[in-house]
Amino acid sequence: MDKELSSIFVIFGGTGDLTKRKLIPAIFSLMYEEKLPENFTIVSIGRREKTNEEYREDMYESVKKFSRFSLNDELWHKFSMRIFYKNFDFTSDKVGYKDLDTFLETMDTKHLTGGKRLYYLAVAPEFFEGIIRNLKSNGMVDKANGWQRIMIEKPFGSSLETARILNHNISKLIPEENIFRIDHYLGKEMIQNILAIRFGNSLFEPLWNANYIDNIQITSNELLGVENRGGYYENAGILKDMLQNHLLQMLTMIAMEPPVDFEPESIRDEKVKVLRSLRLFTAASFKENIVRGQYGEGEVDGKKAVAYREEDRVSPLSNTDTFIALKTYIDNFRWGGVPIYIRAGKRMNTKSTEIVIQFKKLPGINYYKDFNEVVHNLLVLKIQPEEGFFFQINAKKPGSEFKMEKVQLDYCQSCKYLNDSPEAYERLLLEAIRNNSSLFTRWDELEYSWKFIESIENQFKTTLHEYPNYSAGTSGPREAIDLIEKDGRQWWNTAAD
Numbered sequence: 216m217d218k219e220l221s222s223i224f225v226i227f228g229g230t231g232d233l234t235k236r237k238l239i240p241a242i243f244s245l246m247y248e249e250k251l252p253e254n255f256t257i258v259s260i261g262r263r264e265k266t267n268e269e270y271r272e273d274m275y276e277s278v279k280k281f282s283r284f285s286l287n288d289e290l291w292h293k294f295s296m297r298i299f300y301k302n303f304d305f306t307s308d309k310v311g312y313k314d315l316d317t318f319l320e321t322m323d324t325k326h327l328t329g330g331k332r333l334y335y336l337a338v339a340p341e342f343f344e345g346i347i348r349n350l351k352s353n354g355m356v357d358k359a360n361g362w363q364r365i366m367i368e369k370p371f372g373s374s375l376e377t378a379r380i381l382n383h384n385i386s387k388l389i390p391e392e393n394i395f396r397i398d399h400y401l402g403k404e405m406i407q408n409i410l411a412i413r414f415g416n417s418l419f420e421p422l423w424n425a426n427y428i429d430n431i432q433i434t435s436n437e438l439l440g441v442e443n444r445g446g447y448y449e450n451a452g453i454l455k456d457m458l459q460n461h462l463l464q465m466l467t468m469i470a471m472e473p474p475v476d477f478e479p480e481s482i483r484d485e486k487v488k489v490l491r492s493l494r495l496f497t498a499a500s501f502k503e504n505i506v507r508g509q510y511g512e513g514e515v516d517g518k519k520a521v522a523y524r525e526e527d528r529v530s531p532l533s534n535t536d537t538f539i540a541l542k543t544y545i546d547n548f549r550w551g552g553v554p555i556y557i558r559a560g561k562r563m564n565t566k567s568t569e570i571v572i573q574f575k576k577l578p579g580i581n582y583y584k585d586f587n588e589v590v591h592n593l594l595v596l597k598i599q600p601e602e603g604f605f606f607q608i609n610a611k612k613p614g615s616e617f618k619m620e621k622v623q624l625d626y627c628q629s630c631k632y633l634n635d636s637p638e639a640y641e642r643l644l645l646e647a648i649r650n651n652s653s654l655f656t657r658w659d660e661l662e663y664s665w666k667f668i669e670s671i672e673n674q675f676k677t678t679l680h681e682y683p684n685y686s687a688g689t690s691g692p693r694e695a696i697d698l699i700e701k702d703g704r705q706w707w708n709t710a711a712d
């Protein structure tokens with residue numbers, strides 16, 4: 216086991232939802248698979264009064280419920296003895312930070328973790344800067360020994376301006392290479408697989424450009440509404456919850472040039488070029504190319520669903536968007552003129568995230584009337600819930616007549632490797648401990664993605680809302696279908712078809 220991985224994982228927000236559902240189960244899975252050394256230690260911070268034992272009992276329930284591996288007593292005992300809980304108010308308790316530092320140093324001596332600390336900010340965004348400031352002023356991010364890194368949850372800022380201010384302030388406290396900004400989609404198996412499929416197959420890479428690709432579609436549909444996160448969603452909406460981060464990150468992986476090597480900076484250099492080339496919206500292009508929506512009541516999966524405006528902690532007059540469909544372009548040499556269609560929504564009729572590459576039809580088929588029926592070649596990367604890919608080609612239908620038919624090759628990777636695929640947070644935590652920042656968002660990527668979002672938001676402010684404009688359990692507003700059909704194309708959705 217790599218000695219560098221011996222470290223302390225310090226969670227701010229240790230009693231929160233993210234820690235319970237994702238972080239602790241992810242660390243447990245990493246320990247289960249022996250990817251972390253036995254002296255790896257977890258220190259959680261919250262406000263609630265709890266003893267270590269009480270906290271461990273809570274985490275036992277979380278791991279039982281959310282881990283992909285089943286618990287056994289021996290492993291749990293070993294794991295739980297490495298979990299500690301500290302309660303203090305991280306906004307105002309200066310002594311709390313000093314005590315925490317002393318405790319972490321004691322842990323270093325006891326468990327030989329050598330000053331290596333991964334601080335995870337699983338807290339609301341307004342606390343990011345304050346916590347980092349306190350860590351800095353207590354000498355907790357620039358120790359003489361080991362390394363100290365900070366993982367920051369999304370959202371990073373709420374606009375281009377606030378993201379810039381936040382970045383400006385924290386970059387004075389810690390160097391960029393020690394900041395790991397999370398976009399958990401980058402930890403998903405199939406997002407990683409995009410690079411393998413693109414750069415590992417002579418079949419695809421030569422065709423991966425405007426000469427052969429007709430359009431690219433990214434769809435992310437959810438059955439769920441806002442659940443218990445209405446307060447957060449009211450401020451975020453679909454733009455900041457999905458588009459600014461996950462959807463644009465997927466686009467960068469699909470559209471980037473081959474990096475010179477697999478070093479984090481080489482990959483991120485290529486991703487940022489895609490974001491820089493994204494065409495921004497203007498008042499004129501906005502009208503034609505964006506459809507927004509908010510769900511009304513309806514039926515999802517056979518159950519009645521309330522309208523967004525009736526959800527918990529949502530204003531009855533809310534104008535927050537729960538759906539978006541748009542068409543844009545990447546104005547660079549490879550992608551000039553290829554439309555990029557993106558849509559995402561809550562309370563839709565299917566749960567699926569897919570990227571569709573639609574290839575152009577062969578020219579000249581009109582000379583052979585038998586070829587009139589050929590369909591587009593499609594490569595579909597299935598991100599979730601099913602992981603895998605789907606490839607559509609044309610072939611001859613067996614029989615004495617010369618008739619074409621479409622053939623669909625469907626590979627379900629998650630069916631083949633049942634339970635073998637690590638959860639996104641497992642991969643991300645391990646890579647942060649390994650100091651591999653390629654799965655995290657660099658500041659310039661964020662800055663360009665916020666610029667794109669701002670070009671949409673500026674227009675949103677000037678347009679009228681007539682919400683709700685789609686029923687829960689449908690494919691969104693009718694205008695989203697018109698958006699693509701007016702170009703003579705259609706949305707593909709292999710999960711729904």
Ligand SMILES: NC(=O)c1ccc[n+]([C@@H]2O[C@H](COP(=O)([O-])OP(=O)(O)OC[C@H]3O[C@@H](n4cnc5c(N)ncnc54)[C@H](OP(=O)(O)O)[C@@H]3O)[C@@H](O)[C@H]2O)c1
Nearest residue numbers: 228229230231232233261262263304305337338339340368
């Ligand atoms: N939950 C998710 O699925 C999810 C998904 C993606 C991103 N995120 C992001 O992850 C972050 C955390 O989300 P969450 O859902 O886990 O939030 P949460 O359930 O509200 O948890 C917040 C945590 O912060 C602690 N806390 C708040 N104020 C504190 C203070 N002054 N001093 C000490 N501790 C304090 C709370 O401790 P006490 O309760 O003990 O006071 C609790 O542990 C947010 O940035 C969110 O946007 C969450």
